[in-house]
Amino acid sequence: MNPDVIYLDNNATTRIDPAVVEAMLPYLTTYYGNPSSMHTFGGQVGKAIQNARSQVAELLGAEPSEIIFTSCGSEGNNTAIRAALAAQSDRKHIITTQVEHACVMNVCKQLEKQGYTVTYLSVNRKGQIDLSELEAALTGNTALVTTMYANNETGTIFPIEQIGSLAKEYGATFHVDAVQAVGKIPLNLKTSTIDLLTLSGHKLHAPKGVGALYVRRGYRFRPYILGGHQERGRRAGTENVAGIVALGKAAELELIHLPNAIQHEKKLRDRLEKFLLSTIADCEVNGDPKNRLPNTTNIGFKFIEGEAILLSLDRYGICASSGSACTSGSLEPSHVLRAMGLPYTILHGSIRFSLSRYTTDADIDRVLEVMPSIIDRLRALSPFNSDAAGWLQEREEALVK
Ligand SMILES: Cc1ncc(COP(=O)(O)O)c(C=O)c1O
Numbered sequence: 001m002n003p004d005v006i007y008l009d010n011n012a013t014t015r016i017d018p019a020v021v022e023a024m025l026p027y028l029t030t031y032y033g034n035p036s037s038m039h040t041f042g043g044q045v046g047k048a049i050q051n052a053r054s055q056v057a058e059l060l061g062a063e064p065s066e067i068i069f070t071s072c073g074s075e076g077n078n079t080a081i082r083a084a085l086a087a088q089s090d091r092k093h094i095i096t097t098q099v100e101h102a103c104v105m106n107v108c109k110q111l112e113k114q115g116y117t118v119t120y121l122s123v124n125r126k127g128q129i130d131l132s133e134l135e136a137a138l139t140g141n142t143a144l145v146t147t148m149y150a151n152n153e154t155g156t157i158f159p160i161e162q163i164g165s166l167a168k169e170y171g172a173t174f175h176v177d178a179v180q181a182v183g184k185i186p187l188n189l190k191t192s193t194i195d196l197l198t199l200s201g202h203k204l205h206a207p208k209g210v211g212a213l214y215v216r217r218g219y220r221f222r223p224y225i226l227g228g229h230q231e232r233g234r235r236a237g238t239e240n241v242a243g244i245v246a247l248g249k250a251a252e253l254e255l256i257h258l259p260n261a262i263q264h265e266k267k268l269r270d271r272l273e274k275f276l277l278s279t280i281a282d283c284e285v286n287g288d289p290k291n292r293l294p295n296t297t298n299i300g301f302k303f304i305e306g307e308a309i310l311l312s313l314d315r316y317g318i319c320a321s322s323g324s325a326c327t328s329g330s331l332e333p334s335h336v337l338r339a340m341g342l343p344y345t346i347l348h349g350s351i352r353f354s355l356s357r358y359t360t361d362a363d364i365d366r367v368l369e370v371m372p373s374i375i376d377r378l379r380a381l382s383p384f385n386s387d388a389a390g391w392l393q394e395r396e397e398a399l400v401k
């Protein structure tokens with residue numbers, strides 16, 4: 001591990017567990033056969049894939065036959081949405097939320113151009129949806145309800161089973177983007193209303209470029225990538241064997257680590273949050289404090305730019321983020337925080353710290369040591385740190401009302 005880096009950006013990606021690297025390496029060197037080949041050399045690789053399938057299934061409380069390996073979370077989400085629409089091709093309505101990841105949002109935008117109607121459920125100041133808005137939107141024409149399990153930016157967890165029960169009442173498919181939930185909180189799909197669920201390896205200490213899609217047994221699944229017969233004809237393409245073995249191992253390790261990791265991350269996250277809120281003026285937590293991932297905190301510091309905070313933290317080797325990795329750099333305020341209706345002054349000054357089981361007390365101590373002076377310095381430089389700021393905020397609050 002790079003000893004100079006304090007890595008608090010685990011919702012963007014995670015460190016690969018050394019045991020995962022060890023498990024995958026033989027499939028990049030010795031066992032390079034094609035799992036579809038007839039010979040024993042290829043066949044043993046096929047067995048490794050089946051083993052990984054069982055490991056991923058076990059983490060989710062699913063059956064191995066319910067797991068399809070994919071190349072990433074984005075592929076899983078694209079596949080799930082298209083599969084749901086193909087399963088009920090007479091229905092032309094989709095329900096999603098205003099805070100989804102780009103790989104759901106942009107598919108929905110495209111589907112609108114292709115004749116589908118999409119309802120984007122709003123969220124409140126905590127980033128929570130209103131179930132009555134969902135109920136009012138559902139009709140017999142709704143093919144799909146697709147929501148995330150937990151938000152990548154704020155960690156807010158949606159009431160998944162309640163959403164699923166409503167979707168079922170109207171015969172709609174329920175797809176969940178659980179990329180940020182798997183490996184962070186326990187899931188049990190045995191007793192769930194979820195039909196399709198997406199996960200991504202690089203968010204749970206496996207490498208980038210591998211993921212999985214859970215498809216409930218009996219679901220009329222239509223493949224998205226057509227070609228050979230891999231994954232029982234449900235996802236064509238020669239398998240990323242090393243990546244799949246890695247994902248299997250990472251899933252197995254999550255089952256072992258999860259209970260302690262939750263306690264560990266929550267304790268450190270809460271300490272970080274409490275200290276910052278009590279020592280720095282004009283800052284607040286964005287998200288739902290009661291229903292939130294244990295590893296995530298998103299904090300808005302009024303009157304300064306989040307990007308400036310990140311650059312200052314970067315000078316100390318501290319990695320955090322604002323918005324999501326794929327939209328950062330655009331200087332556009334996050335669509336998630338915007339949908340939550342946050343005032344302009346917080347919207348631009350919000351940053352996310354996301355922890356993992358590798359985060360240490362010393363990491364948090366270092367952040368606490370440097371943050372107050374970073375914020376003081378930036379506020380002293382800020383053109384908003386004057387009467388103008390108060391005026392701007394009042395004007396905005398008046399507009400919101
Ligand atoms: C909520 C959510 N969905 C989907 C994705 C996409 O996953 P991947 O990077 O594996 O394509 C991400 C990752 O950034 C995410 O945070």
Ligand code: FES
Binds near residue numbers: 012102324325326
């Ligand atoms: S690809 Fe991960 S945040 Fe966008």
